[in-house]
Amino acid sequence: MGELKLMKGNEAMAEAAIRAGADAYFGYPITPQSEVIEYLMAEKPFERTGMVVLQAESEVAAINMVYGAGGSGKRVMTSSSSPGVSLKQEGLSYIAGSEIPCLYANVVRGGPGLGTIQPSQADYFQSVKGGGHGDYKQIVLAPASVQEMADFVKLGFDLAFKYRIAVLILSDGVIGQMMEKVELFDQVPRMTDAEIKEKYPWATTGKAKGTERRIITSLDLDSLKMEKHNHHLQAKYKLITENEVRFELIGCEDAEYVFVAYGSSARIAQKSMQLARKKGIKVGLLRLITLFPFPTKQIQTLCDQGIKGFLAVEMSAGQMVEDVQLSVNGRAKVAHYGRFGGIVHSPEEVELALEQILIGG
Amino acid sequence: MAEITLEDIIKPENLVYEKTRLMTDKELSYCPGCGHGTAHRITMEVIDELGLEENTIGVAPVGCSVLAYEFMNIDMTQAAHGRAPAVATGIKRVWPDKIVFTYQGDGDLAAIGTGETIHACNRGEKIVIIFINNGIYGMTGGQMAPTTLPGMKSSTSPYGRDVETMGNPLKITELVAQLPGTYFVTRQAVHTPAAVRKAKKAIRKAFENQRDNKPGVSFVEIVSNCNSGWKMTPIDANNWMVDNMFPFYPMGDIKVDGVMVK
Numbered sequence: 001m002g003e004l005k006l007m008k009g010n011e012a013m014a015e016a017a018i019r020a021g022a023d024a025y026f027g028y029p030i031t032p033q034s035e036v037i038e039y040l041m042a043e044k045p046f047e048r049t050g051m052v053v054l055q056a057e058s059e060v061a062a063i064n065m066v067y068g069a070g071g072s073g074k075r076v077m078t079s080s081s082s083p084g085v086s087l088k089q090e091g092l093s094y095i096a097g098s099e100i101p102c103l104y105a106n107v108v109r110g111g112p113g114l115g116t117i118q119p120s121q122a123d124y125f126q127s128v129k130g131g132g133h134g135d136y137k138q139i140v141l142a143p144a145s146v147q148e149m150a151d152f153v154k155l156g157f158d159l160a161f162k163y164r165i166a167v168l169i170l171s172d173g174v175i176g177q178m179m180e181k182v183e184l185f186d187q188v189p190r191m192t193d194a195e196i197k198e199k200y201p202w203a204t205t206g207k208a209k210g211t212e213r214r215i216i217t218s219l220d221l222d223s224l225k226m227e228k229h230n231h232h233l234q235a236k237y238k239l240i241t242e243n244e245v246r247f248e249l250i251g252c253e254d255a256e257y258v259f260v261a262y263g264s265s266a267r268i269a270q271k272s273m274q275l276a277r278k279k280g281i282k283v284g285l286l287r288l289i290t291l292f293p294f295p296t297k298q299i300q301t302l303c304d305q306g307i308k309g310f311l312a313v314e315m316s317a318g319q320m321v322e323d324v325q326l327s328v329n330g331r332a333k334v335a336h337y338g339r340f341g342g343i344v345h346s347p348e349e350v351e352l353a354l355e356q357i358l359i360g361g
Numbered sequence: 362m363a364e365i366t367l368e369d370i371i372k373p374e375n376l377v378y379e380k381t382r383l384m385t386d387k388e389l390s391y392c393p394g395c396g397h398g399t400a401h402r403i404t405m406e407v408i409d410e411l412g413l414e415e416n417t418i419g420v421a422p423v424g425c426s427v428l429a430y431e432f433m434n435i436d437m438t439q440a441a442h443g444r445a446p447a448v449a450t451g452i453k454r455v456w457p458d459k460i461v462f463t464y465q466g467d468g469d470l471a472a473i474g475t476g477e478t479i480h481a482c483n484r485g486e487k488i489v490i491i492f493i494n495n496g497i498y499g500m501t502g503g504q505m506a507p508t509t510l511p512g513m514k515s516s517t518s519p520y521g522r523d524v525e526t527m528g529n530p531l532k533i534t535e536l537v538a539q540l541p542g543t544y545f546v547t548r549q550a551v552h553t554p555a556a557v558r559k560a561k562k563a564i565r566k567a568f569e570n571q572r573d574n575k576p577g578v579s580f581v582e583i584v585s586n587c588n589s590g591w592k593m594t595p596i597d598a599n600n601w602m603v604d605n606m607f608p609f610y611p612m613g614d615i616k617v618d619g620v621m622v623k
């Protein structure tokens with residue numbers, strides 16, 4: 001058993017970055033995720049493992065530091081919250097085009113604009129539809145506990161390097177700020193320079209004499225070549241869709257209705273499920289762990305099973321619900337319930353929404 | 362007397378000039394007479410002469426030199442517009458033993474990337490920045506740059522730069538020289554053989570500083586022409602540059618070994 005600690009979600013993520021053998025973290029403070037860089041600076045990973053921690057002058061600079069360091073084969077990470085993540089979108093589009101592996105977290109707060117520092121899930125579209133320009137995707141992991149804030153760092157780095165892609169840990173102010181018991185995985189040693197050069201021949205680590213140089217770029221002025229590159233990216237996203245869908249089914253065996261939720265909304269919906277079941281309503285929960293890739297097939301299987309209706313529960317005006325609708329494709333009723341702008345819905349109001357909006361509506 | 366044949370002449374000891382080894386065979390995309398090509402060449406000559414080929418990672422900007430990675434035969438990363446100093450910071454921080462440099466135009470370095478430039482310089486990143494100041498946005502068709510001179514015409518200042526409404530040209534090189542994180546700051550040109558020799562010496566010093574782990578950024582500005590953007594012949598452009606750009610952007614070292622000399 002690993003070391004047990006009581007930690008905030010943000011701190012668990014920071015500690016996990018050190019333990020996952022990260023080479024660098026570049027970030028800029030913003031509530032509700034500043035604990036990530038504060039924890040790292042206090043913990044001095046530069047002494048523990050040699051990991052670099054740098055406070056950048058902006059989120060724009062931070063993501064471009066990630067671009068440079070990730071392109072040279074190192075395991076690098078950044079984190080921010082909604083307004084800061086908006087600033088990173090240009091860099092993320094370049095990262096997608098240049099196929100740079102990296103990990104970043106968005107501890108989402110309410111928007112639009114400066115919005116509020118309270119929790120939200122209103123950055124779903126930005127996260128899964130590609131917040132920057134161009135046809136691209138990133139893997140999106142949605143932790144629902146402090147434990148998963150830690151575990152998804154390791155998983156995220158592995159997926160990032162497996163596919164040369166950006167992996168986003170899409171959290172929110174609830175998960176980032178709350179304290180829970182977490183079992184920390186053991187220290188993974190940082191890769192040596194020699195290992196990096198051998199494992200990642202695409203990385204800019206200095207061109208050995210007589211070898212081909214490595215170029216990290218998203219540019220090709222030849223449109224036919226650019227189309228080919230886009231086909232390559234799309235094939236990669238398809239492979240990810242086939243292999244990396246992650247979710248959890250809770251109480252769906254006998255269910256007539258299903259809540260679809262992720263992150264803190266999934267925890268609330270699980271409580272609503274218990275309330276509804278006490279009233280004799282057969283409802284289950286599909287908790288999404290990956291938002292891209294989306295568990296479309298699983299939702300179709302639930303339709304095959306005869307589910308009458310799905311209630312998308314999210315702290316937004318209705319974003320994820322669109323992907324639920326696309327997956328259900330008219331075979332069952334789909335509705336949305338969620339508070340937003342920084343308000344967290346209660347289990348009772350979600351249960352009521354099940355009765356009034358989905359079943360009765 | 363025996364006849365002299367070509368074989369007698371083509372001998373290593375008679376070699377006076379050759380293609381830069383660390384430039385690729387790719388045809389340069391620059392307009393004839395443009396300073397970018399010469400600046401590329403001397404940069405790569407310095408890297409070659411210092412034996413840094415295997416250890417160097419370059420960062421290309423967005424601007425006419427966006428394709429620098431097609432011409433410079435070393436490992437290269439292409440950065441978003443203005444972000445090269447942040448990209449270089451990322452690389453240098455995780456590969457502190459490597460030599461990292463950026464190559465940037467004036468729009469890239471002194472407009473959209475001002476923040477990244479100032480902060481990389483202020484943090485004292487151990488990198489080389491090569492800054493090609495041609496007073497205009499060459500790549501996008503000759504729009505006004507932060508360095509465009511007062512009264513100078515461009516496609517977005519068609520009646521000349523009016524400093525009252527368009528602001529003053531930014532002497533970013535003098536500005537970064539004021540920061541404690543810069544170690545070597547100089548302004549050069551590449552319009553004559555003598556200037557090229559001087560500029561190459563400055564670039565060599567910049568790379569030596571980084572090789573020797575000197576504290577801070579080595580910043581080399583090269584005042585250059587953009588004959589296409591300025592709508593002049595290459596010769597007229599160089600003459601105009603000497604008469605107009607040089608008085609505003611005076612040549613020479615500004616800071617050497619961390620000490621202001623101007």
Ligand SMILES: Cc1ncc(C[n+]2csc(CCOP(=O)(O)OP(=O)(O)O)c2C)c(N)n1
Nearest residue numbers: 423424425442466467468469497498499500
């Ligand atoms: C974010 C962004 N904004 C604008 C552009 C368009 N753009 C490309 S190059 C350039 C100006 C380049 O000028 P400079 O840096 O002076 O380089 P030069 O071509 O003169 O060498 C601009 C505005 C871009 N590519 N990206």
Ligand code: SF4
Nearest residue numbers: 391392395425499587
């Ligand atoms: S447009 Fe100007 S800067 Fe660009 S290649 Fe031509 S002369 Fe050089």
Ligand SMILES: [Mg+2]
Nearest residue numbers: 466467497499
């Ligand atoms: Mg320019």
